[in-house]
Amino acid sequence: MSDSTPARKTPEQLRSYRWYGRDELRSFGHRSRAKQAGWGAEDYVGKPIIGILNTWSDLNSCHMHLRLTADAVKRGILQAGGHPMEIPVMSVGEMLTKPTAMFHRNFLAMETEEVLRAHPIDGAVLLGGCDKSTPGLLMGAFSADIPVIYMPCGPMMKGNWRGTTLGSGSDVWKYWDEKRAGNLSWDEWCEIEDGIARSPGHCMTMGTASTLTALAETLGLVLPGASSIPAVDSAHTRMAAAAGRQIIENTWLDRKPSTIVDARSFENAIAVDMALGGSTNAIVHLIAMAGRLGIKLPLDKFDEISRRVPLLANLRPAGQYLMEEFFLAGGLPALLHGMQDLLHTDVPTITGKTLGENIASAITHNPDVIRPLSNPLQPDGGTAILRGNLCPNGAVIKHAAATPHLCTHTGPALVFDSYPAMKIAVEDMDLDVTPDTVLILRNAGPVGAPGMPEWGQLPIPKKLILQGVRDMVRLSDCRMSGTSYGACALHIAPESAIGGPLALVQNGDLITLDVPNRKLHLHVSDEDLATRRATWTPAPPRYHRGYPKLYVEHVTQSNEGADFDFLQHGPALPEPEIF
Numbered sequence: 001m002s003d004s005t006p007a008r009k010t011p012e013q014l015r016s017y018r019w020y021g022r023d024e025l026r027s028f029g030h031r032s033r034a035k036q037a038g039w040g041a042e043d044y045v046g047k048p049i050i051g052i053l054n055t056w057s058d059l060n061s062c063h064m065h066l067r068l069t070a071d072a073v074k075r076g077i078l079q080a081g082g083h084p085m086e087i088p089v090m091s092v093g094e095m096l097t098k099p100t101a102m103f104h105r106n107f108l109a110m111e112t113e114e115v116l117r118a119h120p121i122d123g124a125v126l127l128g129g130c131d132k133s134t135p136g137l138l139m140g141a142f143s144a145d146i147p148v149i150y151m152p153c154g155p156m157m158k159g160n161w162r163g164t165t166l167g168s169g170s171d172v173w174k175y176w177d178e179k180r181a182g183n184l185s186w187d188e189w190c191e192i193e194d195g196i197a198r199s200p201g202h203c204m205t206m207g208t209a210s211t212l213t214a215l216a217e218t219l220g221l222v223l224p225g226a227s228s229i230p231a232v233d234s235a236h237t238r239m240a241a242a243a244g245r246q247i248i249e250n251t252w253l254d255r256k257p258s259t260i261v262d263a264r265s266f267e268n269a270i271a272v273d274m275a276l277g278g279s280t281n282a283i284v285h286l287i288a289m290a291g292r293l294g295i296k297l298p299l300d301k302f303d304e305i306s307r308r309v310p311l312l313a314n315l316r317p318a319g320q321y322l323m324e325e326f327f328l329a330g331g332l333p334a335l336l337h338g339m340q341d342l343l344h345t346d347v348p349t350i351t352g353k354t355l356g357e358n359i360a361s362a363i364t365h366n367p368d369v370i371r372p373l374s375n376p377l378q379p380d381g382g383t384a385i386l387r388g389n390l391c392p393n394g395a396v397i398k399h400a401a402a403t404p405h406l407c408t409h410t411g412p413a414l415v416f417d418s419y420p421a422m423k424i425a426v427e428d429m430d431l432d433v434t435p436d437t438v439l440i441l442r443n444a445g446p447v448g449a450p451g452m453p454e455w456g457q458l459p460i461p462k463k464l465i466l467q468g469v470r471d472m473v474r475l476s477d478c479r480m481s482g483t484s485y486g487a488c489a490l491h492i493a494p495e496s497a498i499g500g501p502l503a504l505v506q507n508g509d510l511i512t513l514d515v516p517n518r519k520l521h522l523h524v525s526d527e528d529l530a531t532r533r534a535t536w537t538p539a540p541p542r543y544h545r546g547y548p549k550l551y552v553e554h555v556t557q558s559n560e561g562a563d564f565d566f567l568q569h570g571p572a573l574p575e576p577e578i579f
Contacts, residue, residue: 006253011046014251015146018578019120020045026578030120044083048251050244051121052077052086053112055133060093062130062209063153065200065231072237073125073151076244082123082251084244087115092132094209102479103451105132105139105285106555106564107547109292112140118576121146123251125243129153129202129231131482134212135285138221139563142257142292145572147250149350150221151243152213154231155323156201166196168203169483170317173457181465201231204323206315207482211278212285214332215269220260220349224358228331230324250350258293264344266290268355270302271342274309274381275335277318279482280396280490283383284452288561294569299394299559303385303518309342310376311400314369317485318382318400321369329369333362338372386489388520389529390475390501390511393493393559398485399515403471406487407515410523411436411473412508417443419455426461433461435469438511442502443539444478445495446555446562450548456480456490473513475520477502477558489513489520491558497538498557504532 011017019030020041034044052073056066074084090108092101116124126137129152141148159166175192178184202209213227223243229236249255266286273282283302290297313335314320336343337359345356364370371377382400399407414437416422422441425431433439439458446452458474474488477495494500501522505511510523522529543549554564 008252014122016049016120016122048082048122050077050082050084051124053089054127055091057091059096060091062202066127069240072240073244076241080245080248082248094131100451100453101132105136108136109139112137113143116144123147123247125247126150131208139292145256145258147256149243149247150216152227154201154229154236155204157199158322158324159196161192161195167205167316169481170205199232205483208279208281211282218269218272219265225331225333228327260348263295265347268343270305271309274306275312277311277382277400280398281482284558288563291561291568299385306381309381311378311382312371325369329366330364333359334364335370337362386520390520390522391492395489396491397489401485402487409473410512411438413438413505415440426459429463431461439474441476442496447552448497450552452478454479454481456488457484493557493559
């Protein structure tokens with residue numbers, strides 16, 4: 001055995017052995033209840049017990065197939081000599097969870113950590129995919145730090161309407177504007193509703209779900225190629241069984257997140273995010289995940305990498321195609337192979353091989369879907385970090401999906417203090433607004449909303465929709481869907497609810513967005529801002545108990561990952577005593 005090869009555990013060194021293997025009163029109780037469940041000692045004593053953390057739920061249509069996926073994982077675990085135990089965890093489905101799934105991402109992370117820590121689990125396969133399930137599961141797994149493999153649910157099939165390919169999310173916003181403009185009938189709108197989500201799986205655009213599962217693979221925590229496989233493709237089931245087999249090997253060798261993921265892994269993830277034209281949400285999630293491992297990811301790191309990594313994936317909303325074409329073009333391994341000169345290819349992965357070894361034989365089958373470095377969609381990455389007196393701690397814009405001429409723009413502010421007020425106002429045909437106006441939504445950040453909802457693609461006022469306007473500069477301290485598009489600057493920090501400069505903007509104030517120079521500037525003097533600040537008061541607390549109270553009192557700002565301050569990296573929690 002070489003010095004770099006980890007020693008294999010003995011059966012007595014498994015975590016689960018402390019529960020089941022000892023000659024003690026408590027172990028008697030644990031074994032007797034296992035027999036109550038129909039298991040004999042030969043099923044689990046001295047074998048790796050693998051938790052399958054399943055975010056399946058009837059409330060989450062993206063994950064409706066994960067029961068079958070779990071069965072495939074179990075098959076692989078049994079084939080490799082382990083014992084599977086399926087455990088439900090909160091689904092955080094993007095569509096139905098309110099006020100936003102982001103509000104419950106940290107809840108899922110806490111649940112994941114405690115499920116893994118408090119039970120006789122030696123390793124785990126994590127089943128997710130819909131937006132917040134990926135970071136939530138991984139944040140908790142990083143904190144628990146036992147061997148894990150992430151198994152994505154995969155993207156859904158392409159949408160279709162009258163022969164036109166539909167992309168989830170992106171085409172919703174597009175056709176909703178056409179309906180508001182009177183260009184689309186109710187019956188046509190219902191036909192689109194029937195055809196836009198045709199199978200299990202997460203959004204098939206390069207939205208938050210596709211972005212985060214790809215980044216999990218880039219971090220080395222997903223079997224090569226698994227993040228690109230459509231949910232209904234049989235390769236998904238085969239890959240799930242392979243994940244079950246691989247987690248047994250990783251458990252014996254103690255391949256846990258802290259031995260796989262380091263600062264270079266996160267630099268790779270940022271580079272791939274930019275090459276994919278990934279969701280702006282990836283930034284806040286990567287910062288939070290890195291924080292669980294004690295790795296700092298300042299916003300400037302994202303912009304530094306964005307300036308040198310071109311946009312290579314021709315995927316909506318920044319490009320033309322959808323995830324099914326991306327998979328058939330070679331998937332993430334092909335993209336990684338094509339940009340390997342921009343990556344740290346010597347980082348380890350869950351396969352026991354380096355990232356470079358995993359992608360060595362990958363081939364691009366369609367160079368229009370996965371562009372080579374010599375023919376990018378644009379010369380820099382899809383996302384930029386802004387600075388200025390309106391966002392001293394940063395803001396984010398996905399300029400690859402914005403109207404180019406709006407990336408350098410100065411206009412007067414029109415401020416909305418709440419989402420309900422904005423919804424009413426934008427339908428007012430007498431609203432004082434022009435195409436040059438800069439729309440602002442505040443009180444929508446981690447504390448203000450709470451939970452930083454995906455409200456950042458503010459609707460175009462109806463009077464402008466009827467004039468043919470389809471994009472405007474829009475600013476907020478919230479997020480927007482990764483499937484969204486437009487000149488929307490997001491994640492403004494510090495947020496308005498805690499007194500950030502956004503709270504001081506008044507209607508008519510001139511604001512400049514300058515993406516090439518990474519500036520977001522409010523044309524108001526420091527003296528005038530100080531005068532306004534002297535009269536500003538925060539809103540009174542709305543929550544006095546439960547998880548919402550915990551959330552608003554402990555959530556960090558977007559540039560810090562919007563994680564809970566008490567969940568950041570620190571000394572490991574002790575193993576539970578077994579009394």
